[in-house]
Amino acid sequence: MTHTEMEEALQNLDRRTATIEQILPTLATRQDLERFATKLDLRDGITEAKRHAGVLVESVRNDIRIVAEAVATLVIKVDSLTDRVDSLADRVDSLADRVDSLAGRVDSLTDRVDSLSGRFDSFAGRFDSLTRRLETKGVI
Numbered sequence: 001m002t003h004t005e006m007e008e009a010l011q012n013l014d015r016r017t018a019t020i021e022q023i024l025p026t027l028a029t030r031q032d033l034e035r036f037a038t039k040l041d042l043r044d045g046i047t048e049a050k051r052h053a054g055v056l057v058e059s060v061r062n063d064i065r066i067v068a069e070a071v072a073t074l075v076i077k078v079d080s081l082t083d084r085v086d087s088l089a090d091r092v093d094s095l096a097d098r099v100d101s102l103a104g105r106v107d108s109l110t111d112r113v114d115s116l117s118g119r120f121d122s123f124a125g126r127f128d129s130l131t132r133r134l135e136t137k138g139v140i
Helices: 003-026 039-136
Strands: none
């Protein structure tokens, strides 16, 4: 290596050392790093988080099981109520048919009563006429 090359290498070394000296105060010391978690601390934290997550998952599973049982019970009740409503709807339809039939019969009876009423009025008129005739002849 020549003298010039050696001087250039020393100057590069000086520049690099100066850069290191500027950066060095900003680097954390061992004492600074003690307040941060270590790998062991992180592992312990992860283990605890996993355990806690497992407890939460089991709790959620239990809650889901309870809700599923309640839903199954409600489905049975809804099915039962649906059957009852269907049965009542059939009964209402049957009663409506019977009411319609009775309405027809009432209409028929009303017509017959109206006819009898007309005939009665006719007989009453004839009876009144007959009574007057008998009175004029002195029979009554």
